[in-house]
Amino acid sequence: MSFFISQAHATEAPPEGSPYQFIFMMVIFAGIFYFMIYRPQARRTKEHKNLMNSMGKGDEVLTSGGLIGRIVKISDENDYVQIELNENNVISLKKDFISAILPKGTMKSI
Template sequence: MDFFISTAMAQGGGEQGNPLFGIIFLVLMMAIFWFLLIRPQQKRQKAHQKMVTELSRGDEVVTNGGVLGRVTAVGETFITLEVSKSQQVRVQKNAVANVMPKGTIKEQEKAAQQAKKEAKRQDKQEAVEDRSDETAVDEAPSGAEEPETERAAEGSEDATQDKDRPAR
């Protein structure tokens, strides 16, 4: 068994590579990292900063929290959004996610009004159906219901059938 140890010790190291190759590989990896991750993020940041600086009164915007509103006042760091006819909210300029096309708020209000109308119509229709079901039950002849004795007899038949079945 000693001959394995001596052979392992006698082996020489592999051929040394060029040390410049490691540095080139590291620089190449950093360049790829910069082009794929850092540069696109910087572009998005510049575009967002430009959008925020160009905000003006009357713009329709969506915040990062999803609040849709119309800009009523623009300050140095804050803007005031009108989210409904009587409610205004102050948010930081950087909280604006997107500037929406003009008319977006009106479209959303129309869609909400139509949804309310549709919901009311469905509620009325369901109420009418419920009333017609109640009147149909009230008008049913008393002979249509099963007597208690028939129900009890059916229950006892089910019990005898269960006894005949093997247990699982």
Template sequence: MEGGNALAQFLPLILIFAIMYFLLIRPQQKKMKEHRAMVEALRKGDRVVTQGGMIGKVTRVQEGELEIEVAQGVKVRVVRHTIAEVRSKTEPAEG
């Protein structure tokens, strides 16, 4: 009977972990995957919002950073992963 009793003691712990996985961990992983894909798809001409709240147009794309024009003639370099949202995408170049 001790084997059944031990399982009954650990069952609530297992259920709590399963609920946490499906309600917290899995959605967060999905959100991170979507953000990574969005950041990798950035290209010149996209209008973006940074996590700091600056809105601008991507003027240059480099390995780990972007150059964003926030006003006419005012360009700022930001790390790619600080982009929070893409407001409008440019059409892909034909060729």
């Protein structure tokens, strides 16, 4: 019967690693987390905050919903802007939803 089934042999327990091995692995994972997740996200947040502070009346902007319009009014009290999509349509939008400031003349070229 042992021809088809190999016999299991008990082996010794694997040797334990150094007690510093766990700490070393946690430091490596913390470094990976910092450089691949936290740092790029902090940079994007800083860039978006600078974008929101640099907006002015008359700037052409792109919203996160894909709308392109011109800023008509900026309200500093409640962080809302009014965007003119065309001559007849003006919408109110929170500043956070503006994703980019476009070059002048973009609306006319579309």
